[in-house]
Amino acid sequence: MSPRHYFAFLLVIIICASDARAAAPLPIPAPPIIGAKSYLIIDSTSGREIAAMNANMQLAPASLTKIMTTYVVFSALQRGTISLDDEVTVSEIAWRSPGSRMFIEVGSQVSVHDLLLGMIVQSGNDASVALAEHVAGTESVFAEMMNQYASRLGMHASYFRNATGLPAEGHVSSARDLAMLARAIIADFPEFYEWHAVREFTYNNIKQSNRNALLWRDDSVDGLKTGHTEAAGYCLVASAKRGDMRLISVVLGTSSKKTRTDGSQALLNYGFRFFETRLLFKAGEVISTARIWKSANEFSELGVLEDLYITIRRGSYDNLESTLDIPAILLAPVATGQPLAELKVSLDDELLVNAPLRALADNPEGSFWQRTRDNVSLWFE
Secondary structure, three states, X not given: OOHHHHOOEEEEEOOOOOOOOOOOOOXXXXXXXXXXXXXXXXXXXXOOEEEEEOOOOOEOOHHHHHHHHHHHHHHHHHHOOOOOOOEEEOOHHHHOOOOOOOOOOOOOEEEHHHHHHHHHOOOOHHHHHHHHHHHHOOHHHHHHHHHHHHHHHOOOOOEOOOOOOOXXXXXXXXXXXXXXXXXXXXXXXXXXXXXXXXXXXXXOOEEEEOOOOHHHHOOOEEEEEEEEEOOOEEXXXXXXXXXXXXXXXXXXXXXXXXXXXXXXXXXXXXHHHHEEEXXXXXXXXXXXXXXXXXXXXXXXXXXXXXXXXXXXXXXXXHHOEEEEEEOOOOEOOEOOOOEEEEEEEEEOOEEEEEEEEEEOOOEOEOOHHHHHHHXXXXXXX
16 A cells, blocks of 8 residues: 555544445434523533533532532542541531531540531531641642642632632632532542532531432432532532433522522433443543654554543434544654544534544554665655
């Protein structure tokens, strides 16, 4: 085959052969109408947005703030700077925290493990402040850490002034940012995430129930957090897994507990009913090859370094089309992981995936003879 066949082209790949007689994709109705100022539902694995309303609007997040507090504490646990067995001495500042409480006593010692459950399950403001002080010394320094992590995660609409979500000027987030944060907690800390499904926790002989009513209504729901202040209204970030598909919904600014619960349930049902998530390519799978000039190996295998998923409307998988754009000339040396081509996946002319294909192995410069031969060949291209 002529080397010309390996470059200066768009290689069209039909992911699944489309049969003209195949059933038409399932029609997609409009998303449900819920009484919220803002909402968003995404697929947790692919990150694909399924439905949204005012998803970038900056709003007071109330106790949804504690999802970021949890993320920072989980990060400290993962790094080993704190441990679940650490005994935290409760300060008067933490003890005096207003609003929802775990009911820890000033001067008492409480384990990080119990404080986390008190924050995640009981939404304790006192537990949140105690954890913030243990990780960073003071709540204000901890808030700086929260903002640093938010920046790293791409949460550009968020700014945190405390660890609790109590009203503070400029303390804001958005549905999109909170969905991004929930997705990060699920992906980065799977061993800790399961605590968000705990329905009840007893501390100091006081049993409190998780305020996420979906944990009792829908067995597929396993997190994450409710929130409420007068300014924020009733809010809920929820996640559910049915089969191999996980969705995250964010509902902000509703008028009641029932509205936030019903609205979240409606969004989750909508996403699972009308959409599906598929694995397109596995990490390390050879998707194509590229001609590498002046190299030790004439070709380099191309693929993705992480599993590549796509979320689409149900019944439309056979209609997916993919194009692979490989530059006309690629020169050695090539390093493992180096992007060499661009993969685009579309459905009905809508671009759904735009991802680099990377070299799956090193391909160093060739011998003097190989480089000389390719130099001559390139004169005729």
